[in-house]
Amino acid sequence: MPARARTKTLSPLRLKRRAEFLAVAAKGRKVQRPGLVLQALATGGEIRLGFTATRKIGNAVVRNRARRRLKEAARLFFAEHRIEGVDFVLVARRQTAGRRFALLSADLADAVEKIGPR
RNA sequence: CCAGACGGUCGGACGGCCGCCGGCGGAAACGCUGGAGGAAAGUCCGGGCUCCACGGGAAUACGGUGCCGGCUAACGGCCGGCGGGGGCGACCCCAGGGAAAGUGCCACAGAAAGCAAACCGCCCGGCCUCGGCCUCAUCAGCCUGCCGGGUAAGGGUGAAAGGGUGCGGUAAGAGCGCACCGCGCCCGCGGCAACGCGGGUGGCAGGGUAAACCCCACCGGGAGCAAGACCGAAUAGGGGUGGCCGGCAUGGGCCGCAAGGCCGCAUGCCAGGGGCAUUCCCGCUCCGUCACCUGGGUUGGUCGCGUGAGGUGCAGCGCGAGUUGCAUCCCAGAGGAAUGGCCGUCCCAUGCCGCAAGGCGCGGACAGAACCCGGCUUACAGACCGUCUGGCGCU
RNA sequence: UGGGGGAUAGUUUAGCGGUAGAACUCCCGGCUCUGACCCGGGCAGCCUUGGUUCGAAUCCAGGUCCCCCAG
Numbered sequence: 001m002p003a004r005a006r007t008k009t010l011s012p013l014r015l016k017r018r019a020e021f022l023a024v025a026a027k028g029r030k031v032q033r034p035g036l037v038l039q040a041l042a043t044g045g046e047i048r049l050g051f052t053a054t055r056k057i058g059n060a061v062v063r064n065r066a067r068r069r070l071k072e073a074a075r076l077f078f079a080e081h082r083i084e085g086v087d088f089v090l091v092a093r094r095q096t097a098g099r100r101f102a103l104l105s106a107d108l109a110d111a112v113e114k115i116g117p118r
Numbered sequence: 119c120c121a122g123a124c125g126g127u128c129g130g131a132c133g134g135c136c137g138c139c140g141g142c143g144g145a146a147a148c149g150c151u152g153g154a155g156g157a158a159a160g161u162c163c164g165g166g167c168u169c170c171a172c173g174g175g176a177a178u179a180c181g182g183u184g185c186c187g188g189c190u191a192a193c194g195g196c197c198g199g200c201g202g203g204g205g206c207g208a209c210c211c212c213a214g215g216g217a218a219a220g221u222g223c224c225a226c227a228g229a230a231a232g233c234a235a236a237c238c239g240c241c242c243g244g245c246c247u248c249g250g251c252c253u254c255a256u257c258a259g260c261c262u263g264c265c266g267g268g269u270a271a272g273g274g275u276g277a278a279a280g281g282g283u284g285c286g287g288u289a290a291g292a293g294c295g296c297a298c299c300g301c302g303c304c305c306g307c308g309g310c311a312a313c314g315c316g317g318g319u320g321g322c323a324g325g326g327u328a329a330a331c332c333c334c335a336c337c338g339g340g341a342g343c344a345a346g347a348c349c350g351a352a353u354a355g356g357g358g359u360g361g362c363c364g365g366c367a368u369g370g371g372c373c374g375c376a377a378g379g380c381c382g383c384a385u386g387c388c389a390g391g392g393g394c395a396u397u398c399c400c401g402c403u404c405c406g407u408c409a410c411c412u413g414g415g416u417u418g419g420u421c422g423c424g425u426g427a428g429g430u431g432c433a434g435c436g437c438g439a440g441u442u443g444c445a446u447c448c449c450a451g452a453g454g455a456a457u458g459g460c461c462g463u464c465c466c467a468u469g470c471c472g473c474a475a476g477g478c479g480c481g482g483a484c485a486g487a488a489c490c491c492g493g494c495u496u497a498c499a500g501a502c503c504g505u506c507u508g509g510c511g512c513u
Numbered sequence: 514u515g516g517g518g519g520a521u522a523g524u525u526u527a528g529c530g531g532u533a534g535a536a537c538u539c540c541c542g543g544c545u546c547u548g549a550c551c552c553g554g555g556c557a558g559c560c561u562u563g564g565u566u567c568g569a570a571u572c573c574a575g576g577u578c579c580c581c582c583a584g
Contacts, residue, residue, distance in 0.1 A: 016454060060159090061485055065458085068138090072459045075137070101459065 015050030015087060024050065024089045031115045033107035035099045036070060037091040040115045044085045049074055053092040066092035073105050077112070088112075 015021060028041030051070050053063035070090045096104065 014454095059485070064486060068456095068458045072137075076459080 013046060013048045015048050015089065020048075020087070021050055021052065021089060024087050028087070028089075029115050031111045033111050034093070035096050035104040035107035036093060036111065038108070038111035038115055039089040039091065041087045042085060043087050047078070047083055047085070048087045049078075050087070050089040051092070052089060053096075057092055057094050058097065062097050063092070066096040069096060069101065069104060070108075073101070073108050076105065077108050081112070083112075 015024070024039050024041040028039050030040075031038045051067045053067045055063070057063060057066060070092060074088075074090060090108075099107075
């Protein structure tokens with residue numbers, strides 16, 4: 001049986017293992033925006049998301065907040081745009097926690113657009 | 119009213135829409151319900167819990183603690199007291215046992231840095247050879263010089279110089295004598311004690327440093343929830359049973375005519391290496407190979423995993439830390455890990471514009487549970503409450 | 514989570530409780546026609562806050578940061 005049943009089928013699978021993050025970083029594409037860095041790797045399977053916040057951007061509270069805002073932005077964006085077959089990693093930057101949410105969302109849309117032609 | 123001391127509480131509020139994690143109900147859709155902190159932090163102490171080692175004793179080593187009494191499951195924590203230091207005061211701070219067990223160190227300066235001595239001095243006595251003063255000259259005297267002795271008041275060095283201040287005393291001095299202060303010892307009283315108070319006595323002995331080694335007293339097994347338990351599929355390593363396993367002596371058995379050889383079969387003795395902090399005594403345990411049998415790690419799942427040294431209220435006892443009784447409540451828990459996003463009104467802080475009303479903008483202290491609990495330490499915008507101190511003013 | 518170590522000049526590093534040193538760098542001067550080498554001189558430092566001590570880079574405690582090890 002799966003580790004835990006996804007109650008929401010529309011909430012995408014999460015990347016959890018270090019190896020998965022490393023694979024995306026090593027083999028995928030990368031786009032930088034003021035609010036985030038987006039990494040993408042075509043896999044052909046279901047869409048999967050990973051979130052990264054390093055110690056460089058702040059203490060635990062700041063890192064948590066940055067990651068949650070990225071999650072919210074991603075949730076809203078991918079509800080509108082169905083994309084399959086890609087692993088995305090959203091990396092928080094110093095500005096992520098403080099940037100206005102509308103700008104952060106625009107950063108994400110921009111980044112997906114630019115990285116789009118896989 | 120101003121300045122301050124101490125203790126405590128809170129640490130944005132309300133609402134709407136869309137979401138996240140857990141629980142309950144449901145076939146599902148979905149509904150209901152719970153969802154970070156005082157420090158969740160640092161990981162500095164103490165425990166619970168779990169596994170391992172668990173044999174006892176003695177000594178040693180190592181680490182920690184260190185005024186007294188109490189609280190506590192325990193503590194290096196807390197409370198109360200004592201002593202010392204600071205502050206006008208409320209109050210604050212203190213690793214605060216032992217320096218007459220021993221060792222070490224005390225740079226530079228200074229005569230001398232720990233055992234008593236004496237550099238410049240002061241004083242006494244002696245020698246007068248040379249020199250100087252005095253004298254007409256000599257002697258005597260004085261200065262200087264040399265020798266012997268007495269001193270530690272003064273000078274100077276230092277963080278520190280063998281009690282301090284004053285009076286007496288003396289050749290000069292000195293606890294040499296006296297008074298007060300300090301210190302040691304003895305006695306009495308108060309206190310459970312640390313200690314305090316009083317009296318007597320000694321004539322000053324015993325410099326500092328133990329956050330230098332050390333001594334004394336007390337405490338201390340190791341590891342940690344990735345501990346650990348259970349469930350489930352394939353390959354190398356574990357467990358049990360049996361056989362074979364080191365040397366020597368004696369006996370025995372077998373082969374051989376014999377010399378001799380083989381067999382640990384029996385008894386006894388001696389062994390090697392590793393582990394149990396070290397040493398010692400006894401003690402325990404493990405070791406290599408073959409055959410057969412049979413259970414378990416890693417990845418995954420379940421449990422551990424929140425009813426607890428628990429929170430709140432009231433009452434009793436206690437100065438207090440706390441403790442006892444009654445009532446009442448169930449209050450996040452999961453995996454790399456959930457509590458977020460947007461909007462509105464208000465509150466707070468702040469920037470700009472404005473005479474003002476107000477407008478525009480930006481931002482809400484420190485910080486995020488990872489087995490749990492008791493402390494400590496550190497971070498923290500601002501607000502509030504209580505007690506107290508000093509000052510000013512009024513009645 | 515547990516354990517261990519470290520922080521000294523811009524860099525790499527010495528440093529028995531009393532002096533903070535060395536090398537490279539940098540600056541100035543000299544040598545040279547010029548540069549390098551070389552020679553002489555100079556600037557600059559004990560992570561932070563308290564405490565012990567007459568005196569602390571050194572000893573003790575709290576804090577900050579960094580590194581390493583085990584799982």
